[in-house]
Amino acid sequence: MLNRISKLAGRRPHVAVVRLQGMISANGSRGVLSAAGVAPMLNQAFKRGRPVAVALAINSPGGSPVQSSLIGAQIRRLAEEKRVPVHAFVEDVAASGGYWLAASADDIWVDSSSITGSIGVISAGFGFPELLARYGIERRVHTAGEDKSILDPFRPERAEDIERLKSIQARVHSSFIDHVRARRGHKLATDRDLFTGEIFVGEEAVSAGLVDGIDHLVPRMKALYGDKIVFRPFRQRRPLFQRLVPNVLEAGLQGVEERVAWARFGL
Template sequence: MSEWKELADEQKKAWQLLEKAALAGVQEQRRARRWGIFFKLLTFTYLFVALALFSPLLQLDRAASAGKSHTALIEVRGMIAADELASADNVISSLRAAFKDEQTKAVILRINSPGGSPVQSGYIYDEIRRLRAEHEQIKVYAVITDLGASGAYYIASAADQIYADKASLVGSIGVTAAGFGFVEAMQRLGVERRVYTAGEHKAFLDPFQPQKEDERRFWGEVLATTHQQFIDSVKQGRGERLKSAEHPELFSGLVWSGEQALRLGLVDGLGSSSYVAREVVGEKRIVDFTTKQSPLDRFAKRLGTSVAEHLALWMGMGVPQLR
């Protein structure tokens, strides 16, 4: 019996040693994880502080250059929407700063955009025309680089003149609102859609319900109205330069090369922003007045991207787009 007892005691001690070793390993992993988290937080804090200190320096170059005669440059890049860089708030703030500067000889809008919100585009269009009327001595030139389509062309048409490269894509004067229909897929899966609304047509854009002819016709009228507003603004901005009488397809949503756009009256010439500043304005010094996001803003925006917003657009619940 004593031998069995001694053997049991030895096994017990061995298990205790193993348990202590395992616990020590777990504790060591926890300590390593804590230190890892600490150093990561320390690194992020350092980056945030560095970016916060660096951000104000981004505006120094413009302030130093703006004391001399110059051509003001404003970028309109990417989707034109409320939360994007090419939002009405950002572009209008840039425009006002450029026109306010006493050394600004002309303003160039350098455009590379597929379009976007008709509301945002309309705000920018109206502000360009207001500033032009208020400062008649300062001309506004739109320069389309790779793409100036739909809402982007809407904005460009408010300028005194439009320039593009011979291979730029210009036009797309139309309105679109796209989505998906999942009715048959739900039926095959045996899924029942339940929607409770107050208002007969409140859920008329729901992609999980059958489309009704009267609602489809109504939505078409909404898009047609927005399209006509777009056409009227372009005609007001471009005037007799447009060859719409000979080419009614100008307002069909088609897009043309810069060379074709010149023949159609959609643009006034071919050239880059530096060409316009040097040869048209006569002031080759260019100062960038584009409102830019600070590194902190860009980082926060990436972290705060709304999944629900993109899901709603994918499901067909988006607003009309000029593109």
């Protein structure tokens, strides 16, 4: 009993290091960040052993705005409930939804070559109506409600569909802007528009007020919490079934989508 008490008394304070890496999507497959997928990891990080702080190691090109919002909201709930400070550290990129996650922290630190920003909304796809016509393929769609089949890739685009999509994007963009302003407040530069979807590299993001400075996780945490601080890593775990029986087709399609997302930032 005395040995156990001695060990507890001598336990060194620790920082929980949470890795948030990959695209953000609701599908929850391998290498993807989703609210449901990261929830157990976040709960453990904030609650296990009473950490003095939580450090988010972020490397994400973004993805679903809803999943980004849900993950960011969970980070804030846990931080306020446990009264634990949260620090974000950007690796290659924290753009779009990745920056949404970073902005959920109390401060943001980047490498001199890290990419941040891209505060905007994008929707991309393909259209095949001429290809179908060339091969004599007829598209048959029957709906109840004229707007049920908007943006059908096998039919020519309609102006009213594009207008409706842009209206949706504008509302999502507004929510993104509100989140950044609420979290970064007076730190944001006022002499330029930061919400055009532009990306920022290293010191540019510092000057714009999107991040707090150039630094890396270990030295910054030691500077704040002492050289004897212990780092306890937390990673997202896939369900056992996914680990034992991988879906090759899904993994292949996801790989293409992820490659396109990273390529937008030259990575």
